[in-house]
Amino acid sequence: MGARITVLGAGFAGLELSTLLSESLGARVQVTLIDQSDAFVFGYSKLDVMFGRTVLDAVRLPYRNFVKPGVRLLRESVRAIDPVTRRVTTDVGIHECDFLVVALGADYDLAATPGLADVDEFYSVAGANRLRDVLPTFAQGHAVVGVCGAPYKCPPAPSECVLMLHDMLVGRGVRDRCEITLVLPLPSPVPPSPETSKALLAAFDERGIRFMPNRRVAAVDAGRRMAKLDDGSELAYDLFLGVPKHRAPAVVEAAGMVENGWVPVNPRTLETPFPNVYAIGDIAATGTPKAGVFAEGAAKAVATALIARIRGQGEGVLYGGAGTCYIEFGAGRIGRVDVDFFSGPKPTGTYHEPDIASREHKEHFGASRKARWFGL
Numbered sequence: 001m002g003a004r005i006t007v008l009g010a011g012f013a014g015l016e017l018s019t020l021l022s023e024s025l026g027a028r029v030q031v032t033l034i035d036q037s038d039a040f041v042f043g044y045s046k047l048d049v050m051f052g053r054t055v056l057d058a059v060r061l062p063y064r065n066f067v068k069p070g071v072r073l074l075r076e077s078v079r080a081i082d083p084v085t086r087r088v089t090t091d092v093g094i095h096e097c098d099f100l101v102v103a104l105g106a107d108y109d110l111a112a113t114p115g116l117a118d119v120d121e122f123y124s125v126a127g128a129n130r131l132r133d134v135l136p137t138f139a140q141g142h143a144v145v146g147v148c149g150a151p152y153k154c155p156p157a158p159s160e161c162v163l164m165l166h167d168m169l170v171g172r173g174v175r176d177r178c179e180i181t182l183v184l185p186l187p188s189p190v191p192p193s194p195e196t197s198k199a200l201l202a203a204f205d206e207r208g209i210r211f212m213p214n215r216r217v218a219a220v221d222a223g224r225r226m227a228k229l230d231d232g233s234e235l236a237y238d239l240f241l242g243v244p245k246h247r248a249p250a251v252v253e254a255a256g257m258v259e260n261g262w263v264p265v266n267p268r269t270l271e272t273p274f275p276n277v278y279a280i281g282d283i284a285a286t287g288t289p290k291a292g293v294f295a296e297g298a299a300k301a302v303a304t305a306l307i308a309r310i311r312g313q314g315e316g317v318l319y320g321g322a323g324t325c326y327i328e329f330g331a332g333r334i335g336r337v338d339v340d341f342f343s344g345p346k347p348t349g350t351y352h353e354p355d356i357a358s359r360e361h362k363e364h365f366g367a368s369r370k371a372r373w374f375g376l
């Protein structure tokens with residue numbers, strides 16, 4: 001019988017980890033991959049759906065197409081985790097294993113921001129899909145894209161959102177009747193890369209988009225159409241597009257695995273304090289951004305470590321904390337930033353101006369994962 005590995009969460013991290021284990025070990029391993037959803041959706045597809053560039057059905061990647069030797073993908077909801085015995089209870093049954101990998105991502109804590117549940121957010125699939133019908137009805141007034149807490153997934157995404165909103169309003173001939181403001185709890189749009197931040201700030205300036213750094217939305221009053229910021233000031237809006245505060249899923253917190261909001265890990269090996277239990281992706285406190293490309297990097301490190309342990313030879317590679325983020329500048333222009341968190345004394349980001357190569361890179365990024373994970 002092969003080693004039993006249970007992977008909780010079939011997102012960026014869980015899909016990549018299970019794929020690598022299957023590729024290297026095949027039937028020598030029994031991977032049980034558990035997710036409560038029936039399909040995977042790339043984070044950036046949410047922006048495409050909300051701005052009407054595509055429809056949800058076109059970007060949902062059903063898990064039934066994830067078929068790998070040695071891997072069972074179960075549609076179950078994780079209800080309890082015992083990291084000491086590596087015993088997982090779901091709505092369907094109990095799973096025991098030799099190695100447990102927690103990859104349940106970040107949840108949205110709507111309750112942390114009073115009033116947020118009464119307005120629109122674009123970070124969930126359902127929220128982005130709802131906005132598809134809302135945005136075409138917005139033709140005048142003040143649009144506020146407001147982030148309710150850091151860390152949040154994909155740091156450039158709120159900046160992309162305001163630039164894409166600008167484009168949509170220009171296309172409909174109503175931009176001069178609208179104002180756009182971005183409220184961000186960071187000092188700049190992409191802090192590890194001053195060059196990228198400079199390019200985004202210039203893009204905001206050119207388009208008359210107001211940027212409010214170092215502020216977070218603390219409450220929303222949908223009745224008065226007023227967003228309250230953490231400095232006590234208020235911002236009147238006609239359209240509010242929120243990014244909820246993020247948190248670790250409650251089931252992981254209840255398992256006693258969370259400290260200061262996230263699961264503490266050795267940032268290079270992704271080991272938790274519990275023997276043979278790893279945490280990867282958005283849920284893990286690695287110090288790197290919450291983004292798919294980083295979740296994948298962490299998955300690679302854990303895959304190589306598990307493969308080495310199961311084969312009884314070699315060593316795993318360490319998580320490098322580096323990755324490329326693509327940034328939609330609007331008008332179909334895509335820039336990119338290569339971020340590196342661990343090589344030097346502080347994080348760095350190398351900016352690449354929007355060009356054809358970046359568009360091709362982004363298309364390849366999505367297409368290659370679709371092919372690798374889902375055979376599509």
Ligand SMILES: Cc1cc2nc3c(=O)[nH]c(=O)nc-3n(C[C@H](O)[C@H](O)[C@H](O)COP(=O)(O)OP(=O)(O)OC[C@H]3O[C@@H](n4cnc5c(N)ncnc54)[C@H](O)[C@@H]3O)c2cc1C
Pocket residue numbers: 008009010011012013014034035036037042043044045046047076077078079103104105106122123124153154157249251280281282283290291292293294295325326
């Ligand atoms: C608008 C937006 C744009 C983005 N753009 C990019 C981008 O361009 N590039 C990039 O790299 N990243 C981007 N991201 C970020 C990226 O989507 C996430 O960082 C990435 O998905 C994290 O991977 P993960 O595996 O840690 O978690 P996830 O992909 O979130 O996967 C977690 C999985 O766990 C499952 N789950 C949770 N709780 C339970 C439970 N109790 N029981 C069973 N299953 C459960 C969920 O269903 C989910 O499938 C973007 C995100 C957003 C919101």
